[in-house]
Amino acid sequence: ETGVTQTPRHLVMGMTNKKSLKCEQHLGHNAMYWYKQSAKKPLELMFVYSLEERVENNSVPSRFSPECPNSSHLFLHLHTLQPEDSALYLCASSQQGLATNEQFFGPGTRLTVL
Amino acid sequence: DQQVKQNSPSLSVQEGRISILNCDYTNSMFDYFLWYKKYPAEGPTFLISISSIKDKNEDGRFTVFLNKSAKHLSLHIVPSQPGDSAVYFCAASALGDYKLSFGAGTTVTVRA
Numbered sequence: 001e002t003g004v005t006q007t008p009r010h011l012v013m014g015m016t017n018k019k020s021l022k023c024e025q026h027l028g029h030n031a032m033y034w035y036k037q038s039a040k041k042p043l044e045l046m047f048v049y050s051l052e053e054r055v056e057n058n059s060v061p062s063r064f065s066p067e068c069p070n071s072s073h074l075f076l077h078l079h080t081l082q083p084e085d086s087a088l089y090l091c092a093s094s095q096q097g098l099a100t101n102e103q104f105f106g107p108g109t110r111l112t113v114l
Numbered sequence: 115d116q117q118v119k120q121n122s123p124s125l126s127v128q129e130g131r132i133s134i135l136n137c138d139y140t141n142s143m144f145d146y147f148l149w150y151k152k153y154p155a156e157g158p159t160f161l162i163s164i165s166s167i168k169d170k171n172e173d174g175r176f177t178v179f180l181n182k183s184a185k186h187l188s189l190h191i192v193p194s195q196p197g198d199s200a201v202y203f204c205a206a207s208a209l210g211d212y213k214l215s216f217g218a219g220t221t222v223t224v225r226a
Contacts (some may be wrong), residue, residue: 004157031212042116042122043158043216050123052178083167090157101146101207102215105157 002026004106006091012112013081021076021109023091032074033103034066035090043090048094049074081113116147117141118206120217128225133191135159137204140185148214149178149189152201161202162189194224 004025013019025032034046048056049068063085065077073090088110092103116208119138127133136139137147145166150158164171164187165179177190204217 006157009155040218042118042218047212049214056213092157096212100163100213101212102148102160102163105150106158107157108156 004091004093004104006089006106007008007111009065009107010110012113012114013078013079014079014114015083017081018077018079020078021089021091021111023074023076023106025072025074025091025093025104025106027095028073028103029093029095031094031096032068033092033094034070034074034076034091037088037090037108047076078111081111083113086111086113115140115143116218117215118204118217120204120220122220123218124221124223126223126225127194129196130193131196132183133189133194133222134196135189135191135202135204137187137217138185139187139215141198141205141206141208143208144215145209146189146207147178147180148205148207149176150203150205150216150220152203158203177191191222194222194223196226198222199224206209 023051028065031050035043046060047066067075088108090108091106149161150162151161152158162173162176181185201219201221203219205214
């Protein structure tokens with residue numbers, strides 16, 4: 001595997017379910033990100049982990065719970081979601097400390113909450 | 115408050131012609147700018163970037179222009195090809211900041 005991978009690619013869940021999204025980066029980066037993309041809107045940054053420490057939590061509801069067990073893996077645990085949480089969830093990674101700020105994205109998980 | 119704006123949600127251009135995508139920003143601390151391209155069912159992929167010390171950066175068919183005084187940048191694609199049909203996101207960051215602020219995207223359709 002190369003780059004940034006995400007599983008599952010598609011997820012349909014009810015409002016009472018608990019599920020997890022997984023992201024893995026194979027680039028040796030030291031920072032990982034979760035974004036939410038809704039139709040026709042900018043990417044919304046949800047969480048940032050740098051060196052496995054959470055450094056950003058952009059007022060995300062507690063029904064979204066991130067976990068970063070090591071620098072290569074990132075999870076987003078979901079529980080009691082609402083229909084308005086249906087969106088594309090993107091994971092990204094980058095190497096912090098460089099002059100550039102290029103982030104590398106995974107293919108995303110298309111989430112539908114019924 | 116949206117700090118990066120792409121005011122044209124869509125653009126249609128004939129194959130072989132120039133595509134011009136525009137992006138405006140409000141935060142004067144931004145000094146590094148990126149364009150990403152996104153196909154359906156895929157994540158955004160990095161296309162080209164420019165730092166504030168330059169006003170132009172070119173990579174093959176893609177050129178990004180930066181006008182700092184106007185807080186405006188543009189992406190030119192010449193010549194446009196059918197494979198360029200995608201959503202293009204403008205993004206910006208400040209020196210030392212790990213965060214990127216994204217625009218809402220412009221959907222480009224290249225007509226044969």
